[in-house]
Amino acid sequence: MAVDELAASLLYQVTALAGEVAGRMHDGLARLELTGPTANLLWVLDPDAEPQPLRKLAVLLRCDPSNISLLSAQLEERGLAERRPHPRDGRVRTLVLTAEGRNVRELLLAVVARNSPFAHLDDDEQLLLQSLLAKALTER
Template identity: 80%
Template sequence: MAVDEIAASLLHQVTTIAGQVTGRMQEGLERLDLTGPTANLLWVLNPEDDPQSLRRLATLLHCDPSNISLLSAQLEERGLAERHPHPRDRRVRTLVLTPEGRKVRERLLTVVAQRSPFADLDGEEQRLLQSLLAKALNGPQ
């Protein structure tokens, strides 16, 4: 197989997997009463990390900061997150999970793990794939 054919095949596989992820996650998200965008925001709010500014969250999710404001409000309405001033710069707003938000995030991660197209890969295969994808994502832009 020529290099161009391999690249095209890889892109096809990645987009197919992305579609499978979306489809497989939908039922789980509905059970958690989450939309795709609110689930994505909940996902990146790792309680072990330092609080992220709303602007940084927008960058991580590749969306406009106004979208993060709307999604933040939706999570706040459900009692899953709260906006707080950043600990080092009080002018900057952050989004922090509530205890209930942590529980829902944990259930979300469980749903993702169970329904992932990668669930049938063993631990070593998952680590290898993770490493290769990280290399591809951090490569030349």
């Protein structure tokens, strides 16, 4: 297979996979009363890590900071997260999960694991795929 054909095939597979994931997640997200974007934000809010500035969350999710403000407000309205000053720089705003947000995030992760197209891969295969995807996402 030519290099261009291989690259096109890989991109097709990744795009198809993204569509498959979105389809499989739809019902689970609906049960949790989350949209795709709010679920993505909830997902990246690691309750065990230092709170991230809102601007950093925008970079992680590859969106405009104004979108993070809107999504943050939606999570706050549901009582899932709170905007707070950064612990080391009070001028910077962060988003922190509430206890309810931690619970919903755990349910979200369970939905993801249960509906994952990777569930049939064994642990070694999943680790290899994770490593390859991480490399693909960091190489620019």
